[in-house]
Amino acid sequence: MTxxxxxxxxxxxxxxxxxxxxxxMIDAFKQQIQPLMNAGATIILNLEHxxxxxxxxxxxxxxxxxQLARNHGRLLICNVTAQVRTQFDLVHIQRVMPVYATVAxxxxxxxxPP
Amino acid sequence: MLAFSNxxxxxxxxxxxxxxxxxxxTLFSNALEKxxxxxxxxxxxxxxxxxxxELNCLHMISTVMNNPHSTLAQMLARATExxxxxxxxxxxxxxxxxxGEIVYHTPLYDEHQPSKLWNIRAANAxxxxxxxxxxxxxxxxxxxxxxxxxxxxAERIGKTVEQMRAMREMHKLSRAIEQxxxxxxxxxxxxxxxxxNPAFEQMTGYAMAEALGxxxxxxxxxxxxxxxxxxxxxVLQAGExxxxxxxxxxxxxxxxxxxxxxxxxxxxxxxxxxxxxCAQDISELKRAEEQLAxxxxxxxxxxxxxxxxxxxxxxxxxxxxxAIAAGTIPSQSVDGDFYDFYQQGTxxxxxxxGDVMGKGISAALLGAATKSLFPQVMQELSATHDRxxxxxxxxxxNAVHREVTPELIALNSFITxxxxxxxxxxxxxxxxxxxxTPSIHYQxxxxxxxxxxxGNMPLGFSQRETYSQVILPYAAGDVFVLYSDGITExxxxxxxxFGEERLCALVCAQxxxxxxxxxxxxxxxxxAFSGQAIQRDDLTCIVVRVMATGAQLRHEAQLTIPxxxxxxxxxxxxxxxxxxxxxxxxxxxxxxxxxxxxxxxALVNIIKHGYANQPAGQIxxxxxxxxxxxxLELAHHGASFEPKAVVSPAFDGSRDQGFGVFIMDAxxxxxxxxxxxxxxxxxxxxxxxxxxxxxxxxxT
Numbered sequence: 168m169t170x171x172x173x174x175x176x177x178x179x180x181x182x183x184x185x186x187x188x189x190x191x192m193i194d195a196f197k198q199q200i201q202p203l204m205n206a207g208a209t210i211i212l213n214l215e216h217x218x219x220x221x222x223x224x225x226x227x228x229x230x231x232x233x234q235l236a237r238n239h240g241r242l243l244i245c246n247v248t249a250q251v252r253t254q255f256d257l258v259h260i261q262r263v264m265p266v267y268a269t270v271a272x273x274x275x276x277x278x279x280p281p
Numbered sequence: 282m283l284a285f286s287n288x289x290x291x292x293x294x295x296x297x298x299x300x301x302x303x304x305x306x307t308l309f310s311n312a313l314e315k316x317x318x319x320x321x322x323x324x325x326x327x328x329x330x331x332x333x334x335e336l337n338c339l340h341m342i343s344t345v346m347n348n349p350h351s352t353l354a355q356m357l358a359r360a361t362e363x364x365x366x367x368x369x370x371x372x373x374x375x376x377x378x379x380x381g382e383i384v385y386h387t388p389l390y391d392e393h394q395p396s397k398l399w400n401i402r403a404a405n406a407x408x409x410x411x412x413x414x415x416x417x418x419x420x421x422x423x424x425x426x427x428x429x430x431x432x433x434x435a436e437r438i439g440k441t442v443e444q445m446r447a448m449r450e451m452h453k454l455s456r457a458i459e460q461x462x463x464x465x466x467x468x469x470x471x472x473x474x475x476x477x478n479p480a481f482e483q484m485t486g487y488a489m490a491e492a493l494g495x496x497x498x499x500x501x502x503x504x505x506x507x508x509x510x511x512x513x514x515x516v517l518q519a520g521e522x523x524x525x526x527x528x529x530x531x532x533x534x535x536x537x538x539x540x541x542x543x544x545x546x547x548x549x550x551x552x553x554x555x556x557x558x559c560a561q562d563i564s565e566l567k568r569a570e571e572q573l574a575x576x577x578x579x580x581x582x583x584x585x586x587x588x589x590x591x592x593x594x595x596x597x598x599x600x601x602x603x604a605i606a607a608g609t610i611p612s613q614s615v616d617g618d619f620y621d622f623y624q625q626g627t628x629x630x631x632x633x634x635g636d637v638m639g640k641g642i643s644a645a646l647l648g649a650a651t652k653s654l655f656p657q658v659m660q661e662l663s664a665t666h667d668r669x670x671x672x673x674x675x676x677x678x679n680a681v682h683r684e685v686t687p688e689l690i691a692l693n694s695f696i697t698x699x700x701x702x703x704x705x706x707x708x709x710x711x712x713x714x715x716x717x718t719p720s721i722h723y724q725x726x727x728x729x730x731x732x733x734x735x736g737n738m739p740l741g742f743s744q745r746e747t748y749s750q751v752i753l754p755y756a757a758g759d760v761f762v763l764y765s766d767g768i769t770e771x772x773x774x775x776x777x778x779f780g781e782e783r784l785c786a787l788v789c790a791q792x793x794x795x796x797x798x799x800x801x802x803x804x805x806x807x808x809a810f811s812g813q814a815i816q817r818d819d820l821t822c823i824v825v826r827v828m829a830t831g832a833q834l835r836h837e838a839q840l841t842i843p844x845x846x847x848x849x850x851x852x853x854x855x856x857x858x859x860x861x862x863x864x865x866x867x868x869x870x871x872x873x874x875x876x877x878x879x880x881x882x883a884l885v886n887i888i889k890h891g892y893a894n895q896p897a898g899q900i901x902x903x904x905x906x907x908x909x910x911x912x913l914e915l916a917h918h919g920a921s922f923e924p925k926a927v928v929s930p931a932f933d934g935s936r937d938q939g940f941g942v943f944i945m946d947a948x949x950x951x952x953x954x955x956x957x958x959x960x961x962x963x964x965x966x967x968x969x970x971x972x973x974x975x976x977x978x979x980x981t
Contacts, residue, residue: 187850187853189846189849189881190846190849190881190885190889191846191847191849191850219853219877219878219881221878221881221882221885221941221944222878222882222885222940222941222943222944223885223940223941225940226940249870249874250874253871253874253875254874254875254878257875257878257944257947257948258940258943258944
């Protein structure tokens with residue numbers, strides 16, 4: 168399994184299980200996260216285990232964010248490792264989606280249950 | 282002044298007098314036949330008196346008509362007064378003289394009375410009339426004599442009118458010659474000057490009095506060969522018109538150029554009587570021509586000087602590693618070929634060669650300006666970049682591009698160039714090509730030449746262009762040849778080009794020679810190929826021969842992976858293990874992370890584009906660490922990759938393509954080329970933050 172997910176009052180917490188999120192597993196990632204991206208959904212993506220993301224992962228995150236935003240949802244990223252932070256900085260990902268230090272920070276910023 | 286003779290008048294009076302004498306003789310003879318001598322004597326006396334009157338009248342009219350100070354009207358008025366004096370009885374005749382608008386008549390002339398009329402003719406045209414009314418009952422003989430007299434006088438008036446008109450024409454012509462801007466002189470058939478006009482006096486400095494009696498030899502400059510004058514003489518003696526530019530000498534000794542026409546003038550028998558020479562001073566024109574020629578020669582001299590001082594740098598002395606020769610054979614006109622060499626420390630040698638579109642001083646100045654920009658931006662980049670050693674070759678070219686491209690676009694020009702860096706610390710060449718003719722890399726190990734091409738546009742094409750580089754290793758015995766298109770596009774008389782193939786063959790054949798020898802061989806071969814054809818372009822050529830490799834390889838590792846995404850984690854692990862050999866100071870953690878990312882992207886590119894996701898292919902990864910940089914060489918046998926064809930990434934998430942190439946470029950120096958076994962080679966180069974100071978310990 169590439170991701171694990173847990174329903175929270177503020178949204179869905181999605182945790183990437185492996186150490187890397189790259190071209191080899193990105194299709195599985197997209198397939199598994201797709202059912203969670205309902206209209207108005209808030210997805211908190213927990214990357215605490217991830218040490219490496221590549222361009223296909225960055226592209227996938229951008230696509231998810233775009234799809235959610237179109238349906239009044241949000242993608243919140245948290246627990247980013249130093250390695251991944253470097254890779255995020257490269258493509259200025261935080262300009263497009265918020266990146267939080269912890270799950271709690273992300274939850275605090277997430278809208279409450281309707 | 283021209284002298285005009287007047288032989289007509291003398292002749293005409295002889296004729297009139299002859300006819301009158303004839304009449305007088307007839308009368309005398311008639312008188313002798315008369316029987317009544319007294320009566321006849323009386324009559325003869327009367328007639329003789331008439332003849333005396335007539336002769337007097339003729340004489341007076343002759344005097345009037347010959348008066349050079351009278352106008353035609355004055356002459357006719359006076360003649361009208363005199364004419365009745367030919368009659369003893371002044372009331373015996375009424376007379377009217379009309380020439381054109383001028384009309385005079387005697388008091389008794391009545392235009393309503395019957396009259397007899399004689400036309401006054403000049404130059405075969407009727408110009409007036411002489412009308413007479415005989416008012417007495419004189420005899421028929423007497424009237425006949427008067428009619429002859431009047432006919433003669435009408436003819437005499439006609440001649441005078443004709444002469445006066447001719448005089449007027451001659452006067453006009455003479456004034457034209459006098460006032461002509463051209464120098465005119467007239468000689469007799471022997472060439473002795475008879476007339477010169479004021480322009481002649483001005484042009485030659487000789488007054489008319491000084492020139493008359495001399496031949497035109499007086500003006501000779503002796504600046505022509507002897508046969509020049511012989512030819513002139515031959516043309517004139519053949520009765521033809523001579524035209525040429527003649528250098529003569531003024532009285533003060535100064536030579537002058539004149540455009541001259543000499544025409545022989547023949548008399549009524551067709552014999553040359555005079556020569557008329559007409560000349561225009563063209564010294565100013567000649568001076569302007571000479572100045573122009575001088576200016577052109579000067580431009581060529583300036584061009585050569587520009588080439589020597591502004592456009593071409595001095596190749597550095599040969600070192601243990603590299604031997605260099607460079608040269609340019611300028612064409613007739615100034616060209617914009619330039620080259621230069623830059624050494625920053627002992628670990629790099631940079632060579633730039635460029636060619637400005639177009640010719641002339643403007644191309645040369647553009648070339649000189651662009652060449653001078655390279656050291657300038659290098660200095661600026663060295664001052665700001667945070668690494669040791671020379672600034673990035675791409676950064677140099679991109680900075681020059683930013684400076685020069687707006688100017689080039691404004692001038693509607695462009696520059697092709699090639700920036701080649703020999704990195705002695707790693708035995709690699711970094712090439713940033715800007716649409717220049719491909720450089721030649723003779724690979725000693727294969728005994729073959731490879732053409733080094735980049736995919737970048739020339740400087741001045743587009744402000745949006747970013748310049749990428751090609752990285753490739755070299756070995757001892759390798760030869761690099763950089764050149765301008767003057768070499769490969771040199772044409773023979775059949776219009777065939779020298780071409781890359783001939784050049785490569787020559788380099789292969791003489792790769793073992795000293796660079797200077799190979800350089801001479803190349804220019805000689807191009808010259809021999811062109812033969813008599815005009816050299817249109819500068820022939821610029823640089824030869825760099827690798828004498829020895831100097832790089833000290835600190836670490837090396839190699840692994841082969843299948844072209845499969847599942848192998849990526851293994852490859853990354855191998856790189857991480859390799860990087861672990863490096864001292865901490867060589868690369869910061871962040872740089873290591875980014876290098877890992879670039880490595881991943883390069884491998885993904887090969888799998889995705891090179892092998893089109895087919896698992897059959899392999900990728901050979903060679904990792905090399907030198908003193909100041911590391912190289913990751915990824916060799917594969919899939920399709921080649923064209924990074925310029927990839928779309929730019931969209932950071933707003935609207936598109937998920939293009940990030941890979943962007944990331945590779947951002948994280949390392951990437952190049953795409955050919956490996957030694959004919960494979961495609963993606964090379965990632967990462968300069969170290971600090972010199973790699975760890976002791977050498979090669980590992981595989």
